[in-house]
Amino acid sequence: MAFSFSKALVLACSFCLFASLAFGRDFSIVGYSSEDLKSMDKLIELFESWMSKHGKIYQSIEEKLLRFEIFKDNLKHIDERNKVVSNYWLGLNEFADLSHQEFKNKYLGLKVDYSRRRESPEEFTYKDVELPKSVDWRKKGAVAPVKNQGSCGSCWAFSTVAAVEGINQIVTGNLTSLSEQELIDCDRTYNNGCNGGLMDYAFSFIVENGGLHKEEDYPYIMEEGTCEMTKEETEVVTISGYHDVPQNNEQSLLKALANQPLSVAIEASGRDFQFYSGGVFDGHCGSDLDHGVAAVGYGTAKGVDYIIVKNSWGSKWGEKGYIRMRRNIGKPEGICGIYKMASYPTKKKCPFFLILSLFSCIHISTTITMAFSSSKALFLACSFCLFASLAVAGDFSIVGYSSEDLKSMDKLIELFESWMSRHGKIYQSIEEKLHRFDIFKDNLKHIDERNKVVSNYWLGLNEFADLSHQEFKNKYLGLKVDYSRRRESPEEFTYKDFELPKSVDWRKKGAVTQVKNQGSCGSCWAFSTVAAVEGINQIVTGNLTSLSEQELIDCDRTYNNGCNGGLMDYAFSFIVENGGLHKEEDYPYIMEEGTCEMTKEETEVVTISGYHDVPQNNEQSLLKALVNQPLSVAIEASGRDFQFYSGGVFDGHCGSDLDHGVAAVGYGTSKGVDYIIVKNSWGSKWGEKGYIRMRRNIGKPEGICGIYKMASYPTKKK
Numbered sequence: 001m002a003f004s005f006s007k008a009l010v011l012a013c014s015f016c017l018f019a020s021l022a023f024g025r026d027f028s029i030v031g032y033s034s035e036d037l038k039s040m041d042k043l044i045e046l047f048e049s050w051m052s053k054h055g056k057i058y059q060s061i062e063e064k065l066l067r068f069e070i071f072k073d074n075l076k077h078i079d080e081r082n083k084v085v086s087n088y089w090l091g092l093n094e095f096a097d098l099s100h101q102e103f104k105n106k107y108l109g110l111k112v113d114y115s116r117r118r119e120s121p122e123e124f125t126y127k128d129v130e131l132p133k134s135v136d137w138r139k140k141g142a143v144a145p146v147k148n149q150g151s152c153g154s155c156w157a158f159s160t161v162a163a164v165e166g167i168n169q170i171v172t173g174n175l176t177s178l179s180e181q182e183l184i185d186c187d188r189t190y191n192n193g194c195n196g197g198l199m200d201y202a203f204s205f206i207v208e209n210g211g212l213h214k215e216e217d218y219p220y221i222m223e224e225g226t227c228e229m230t231k232e233e234t235e236v237v238t239i240s241g242y243h244d245v246p247q248n249n250e251q252s253l254l255k256a257l258a259n260q261p262l263s264v265a266i267e268a269s270g271r272d273f274q275f276y277s278g279g280v281f282d283g284h285c286g287s288d289l290d291h292g293v294a295a296v297g298y299g300t301a302k303g304v305d306y307i308i309v310k311n312s313w314g315s316k317w318g319e320k321g322y323i324r325m326r327r328n329i330g331k332p333e334g335i336c337g338i339y340k341m342a343s344y345p346t347k348k349k350c351p352f353f354l355i356l357s358l359f360s361c362i363h364i365s366t367t368i369t370m371a372f373s374s375s376k377a378l379f380l381a382c383s384f385c386l387f388a389s390l391a392v393a394g395d396f397s398i399v400g401y402s403s404e405d406l407k408s409m410d411k412l413i414e415l416f417e418s419w420m421s422r423h424g425k426i427y428q429s430i431e432e433k434l435h436r437f438d439i440f441k442d443n444l445k446h447i448d449e450r451n452k453v454v455s456n457y458w459l460g461l462n463e464f465a466d467l468s469h470q471e472f473k474n475k476y477l478g479l480k481v482d483y484s485r486r487r488e489s490p491e492e493f494t495y496k497d498f499e500l501p502k503s504v505d506w507r508k509k510g511a512v513t514q515v516k517n518q519g520s521c522g523s524c525w526a527f528s529t530v531a532a533v534e535g536i537n538q539i540v541t542g543n544l545t546s547l548s549e550q551e552l553i554d555c556d557r558t559y560n561n562g563c564n565g566g567l568m569d570y571a572f573s574f575i576v577e578n579g580g581l582h583k584e585e586d587y588p589y590i591m592e593e594g595t596c597e598m599t600k601e602e603t604e605v606v607t608i609s610g611y612h613d614v615p616q617n618n619e620q621s622l623l624k625a626l627v628n629q630p631l632s633v634a635i636e637a638s639g640r641d642f643q644f645y646s647g648g649v650f651d652g653h654c655g656s657d658l659d660h661g662v663a664a665v666g667y668g669t670s671k672g673v674d675y676i677i678v679k680n681s682w683g684s685k686w687g688e689k690g691y692i693r694m695r696r697n698i699g700k701p702e703g704i705c706g707i708y709k710m711a712s713y714p715t716k717k718k
Contacts (some may be wrong), residue, residue, distance in 0.1 A: 109153025125477025146321025400461030478522025656706030
């Protein structure tokens, strides 16, 4: 309708002709030449060449024609601007098929809040610094490679991470690429993931969270995900705080920049910014801040002063991902408002921390002696001070400890400090720390004794090692058993005639989402339900969609009881009656009960048509169902070995008093031992990256830990 039929036909045919001719085309520094503007044929050939270079594929000819029109309009703007600007130039980058409004909607994401600023002169630590002529932190090894935020409005996270990576390298000598995704998923108090945020909030989160994981351990996915605070990674990078640079003060910003990379905010909504390709940018822009970036140096070229800015739009944008922005322009706020909201993280150097820890020991010892009139308490308090600074880099074996750790109190304390660092544990008082240390020792004794006698599985020092077994059961179990709900008539079991393959793993078939973490909310029933629904939805539709446990916890209250327990069959019924379940990203998990938001602004829900129960105490029936889809199953998980399970095929002691909901996602055999693959909801640090293999064919009708007593599965019409 927007294109006449004849024009569309001509263009469509032209695209077909030129698609095969344009792939070998060379691009100038700006991506086009004057020859390309002389005819429609040349423009089409240029468009096809550009598509090939940037890997662009459109879903229909209508979409391609629309993008071609936008491409032409953008090319016109680029060419006109290149004729009048002198210090910089624009080019046909990967954004050339986006309208300017589309570009702003997708790639900007700063959330300005001036109330967070703390720019008192006392807090600006660099006011007396002498300025060198130029600084480039890239050459000093303090800047990681350019990253790409994609169409997630997470610039604030990339700006934050670039500054933290910089100060960490300056203090430790190690350049470590850190995780923006962790900020997007987990820093949700004030920041809003792909919908914007602020660097100061993110710095505060990193301090309070006890650090930030490495990029390789919590990789970027270009969209909001589920917070995985228990990522399997022994190392985090910490900061001690942050400071704001005095506002609208170029000299202050340069003094700070001479000492470390900075987080800065700019207005990047000008059209020239979309297509910037090189030079010192001095084009038109205001100071309504809408984009977070990182300042990584400054200098002068041909008499023009500039600041080196690292962007997060990939290395094809600008000067390999960077832009030089003009300084000394006579405006207090600087070009594009770059001096309005700059900040930087702080990090204490190790020698100072060690000295501080040792001196603090005197004060802590006095406090402890008042609370515990015991030489043991005094000794432990001082020992904690000493080992806190030495144990951070402690290495962990597959079970989290070695035989050397059990030989002396010093080794145990060092192990405890290493374990604390690994899991981000912070206690409110030295009394609490001593109490947790005693529990830790008792748990370690149990783990070590069991590892000496079991053969098919092993236990380890996971994040639950400072919890007594009773505390663990109270916090992490939550099944509410009701056998009256079961509907296991032979007519309703749909999989009774299936042949069994040797093994099944629904993870490999793409029907299982990432392991989630229920936290200390007794909502295992909701996670078990959701895992089964996610599975059947993927099998029927081909789409793996992470769904909302929180909606069940908040809204399914007729029979289920939120964080105080529930049952999967009730939850399946709720989903049917409710007309579906929202996506996780639209109704995210908060690890506690919330207010039911049935009016969540989300057009899409995932539906099921019903559910069936697997015949009770029948291993063959469960396996036949499991061949066809992931299942919700109930087990007894209150055995102490379950708390510390770390790997192998579990065949330890447990009864069949069902108290925990999980999901069966496959079965197989290893070294002659048959097992069922079970997805848990205690995070990915527990077990085998959040899973447990539980032994089958053990000769009991109910199976190990009662796994065959109460299994069920949702149904979905194709």
